Amino acid sequence: MAKAHRLIASTSTVHWGYFESEHKPALEVDSGDIVTIETVSGGADVLPGPGYYVPPELLEIHDNVPRKMLGHILTGPIRVNTAKINQVLQVDIIAVSYTHLRAHETSLHLVCRLLLE
Numbered sequence: 001m002a003k004a005h006r007l008i009a010s011t012s013t014v015h016w017g018y019f020e021s022e023h024k025p026a027l028e029v030d031s032g033d034i035v036t037i038e039t040v041s042g043g044a045d046v047l048p049g050p051g052y053y054v055p056p057e058l059l060e061i062h063d064n065v066p067r068k069m070l071g072h073i074l075t076g077p078i079r080v081n082t083a084k085i086n087q088v089l090q091v092d093i094i095a096v097s098y099t100h101l102r103a104h105e106t107s108l109h110l111v112c113r114l115l116l117e
Contacts, residue, residue: 002032009040009075010057011064017071025079034094039075043067 005027007013013026029035040058047054061073080089 004034006036008038016067017069028079030081
């Protein structure tokens, strides 16, 4: 039976701008599981001034996750248990929702099902 997982954006689950095979999985799931992936957006240079809400995890990411290249903050990677090289991974996007706080302050939630074929 499929399990539900939640992967939050935090200093231990994100990378700036890229994924590579050397990154440790932030989450391991089985084929058919449903995953809710939370993301944050915005570099320190585009944060709003005083008086606006900025998610605390975004500030922690700015302070503690090295920015090795330009690009977005990416949550993951996710490892699908029993996946083999050259196998096709089907990702069904079930829903996308977001909380818009201001132009560069969004918290996005992506719900998807990961299936091996």
